[in-house]
Amino acid sequence: MVRDLRVVPVGDPLRFLAELRLALANDGAALLPVPDEPGAISSRGDMGPVPRNVAVVIETSGSTGRPKRVMISTDALLASAAASGVHLGGDGQWLLALPAHYIAGVQVLVRSIAAGTEPVLLPPGHFDPAVFAEHAGRLTEPLRFTSLVPVQLARLLDAAPTDPALLAVLRRFTGILVGGQAVSAELIGRADALGVRVVRTYGSSETAGGCVYDGVPIGNAVVRTVDGQLEISGSMLAEGYLADEDLTGERFVEHDGVRWYRTGDLGAVAADGTVSVTGRADNVIISGGEKVSLDAVELRVRALPGLGEACVVRAADAVWGEVPVVVVAVAPPGAAVPGLEAVRSAVAAGLGPAARPARIVTVPALPLLASGKPDRRALQALVRAARPGSGQAPALD
Template identity: 45%
Template sequence: MLLTPVDNSEIVDALDGALDGGPAVLPLSSSDPRGDDLRKAMAPAEPTLPGTAVVVATSGSTGTPKGVELSTGALTASAAATHARLGGAGQWLLTLPAHHIAGVQVIVRSLLAGTRPALRGAQTFADAVASMTGRRRYTSLVPTQLSRILDDPVALDALRSFDAVLLGGAATPAPLLDRARAAGVAVRTTYGMSETAGGCVYDGMPLDGVRVRVVDGVIELAGPVLASGYRLDPAGTAAAFAGGWFRTTDLGMLDDGTLSVLGRADFMINTGGVKVAPAAVEAVLAAQPGVAEVCVVDLPDEEWGQLVAAAVVPTDPARPPAAEALRAAVRARLGGPATPKVLRFAGALPSHGPGKVNRIEVRDMLRGT
């Protein structure tokens, strides 16, 4: 049996039961039009893998969504390692969708700490924080949420009260991270995915029990936090999970045990025979004055094969930074091939999950320029 709750409170109750040996949970969102399709794709009537507590549907940004099966052991190991890294168990505030892995883990960590997570709902961030009762307080945000809170003095004051604020879901621009820390926010960057029960590398260092290696430039992860496999997909499971290691689709490098994530391997842009990492271009653009968010993608080109293209969200839409100044910054840091030949300002970046930019829609948006 596979429960499919959609309301946040129902998801909390269902996960509480699953952790106690009850039916596995496929958390869904009432606002997601794919709900019925996900139910059918995950085949609730089919048995789950042994020990499965939750099935998390991936975003499906590059294809059909997959159901990642996570055991009680994996969830518990992740929660325990997180609390050990942060200094002790505590109550968590849920600000992220409960059907994504980051939201699931906020709930699980709080439940395993013996508290019920605080649910933000429609109230303000500050009011949600005021409703918390735990001695230690934690929350998990994506960069966009953090940026908005930093612009709200009341919300920022509430955020300062947290013992730790996990930040993940997308690469965090260095200026945003610096700004948060200068404001007194205890931010910890995280790296992980549904297949690793959420974040498993904090500030570049793996959690206790987690192992990291880079093979041919690609990040691989191992440890008790790994998923059991993909729902009803033995071939996909065998391809991604081998010898106790999960092979990600992310490029990275290790420097004295510290992991740096360089971006998705399948996002690399080959322009005129030169490979350009979108994450590197995004980092340069995001550091420029007047830039709030940025996404860099490839566009097809007859002469170069692929072009580097950028969608930039200005801090002040009425006064965007000069496009040539942005290009010049990239050219000076990364060279000519990495310089965006197409650069367009946008009011916002389309997304397909908490903090995850929908690059397919960004590419479609830039094709018309």
């Protein structure tokens, strides 16, 4: 049994919400949400049919590799929404602040449909704390939630201390889910100090969104490690990848009658079931003969004052093979940002000498994907374009 798949621009989230209701009710076509931009539909051609139980297909961002199209069933989406509601203490009302063509945005709408509440939709475009506060003020239910990426949370926390209205709105949220990438301890500490409840989430399109909250698997999600890599089972798993049986067979495996998703993430599961993620298995370099996780280096760097949004990428080196390079946006006047030697010392103290960044590259602005995640491929291009010894990189056209 199959159903048609329809490509849907999400420039009008209210219209997409109505279409999503029908897709979840198994009425009509499954949906592949895409950005509302010229050629968004024609560039994808004929997607062909999908299995009957699939409601949504999500294109991954492709921030570190080629994009994939993840097929997610109605049951998986609703199982994820139900698990989230139970863990958060109720369904409540949601503010959509992320693009609706990413799984985190889709799940805000799915949770709203499951809860029977009307979401408040942030207008597209540049993320503005004042606009966020104005729309968050329209939430009326006792339990209020939103889902953000770290850069959005950072901008809200930057503005809140001098904006009492924004701070009051942030404190009114029952929970602010933050995921999509690693969240620094410094950012969480700032939120705690302001009385803002942040919930760190871990998951992906392949798990219908976040399935681990603050290190704890939700619903019937189970996380284990195999050769240091995290694997996840549970009713929220996707069906696989559209038109890519080889990748589906590689990433979704069955052991003893249980289906597992191989995340590609390195991590550990403690005796009490708490999950910790140390980075991507494919984001490791060999520097001077030693393995170095660039994600682990990035976490250390982001814990330093003024470097909360810094990124760490790889660069070729004639002596060491590959080395970590820190990329930061130009600091505002008067900002105290540690120099290279201070950064190298802090990283070496926690991760060893091989993990020390070779240099810091300053760019006019960090390139971001529509989801708010750093665009890793653009960052690599900026590092390659940096003039040797200058530490400066031009803006990408």
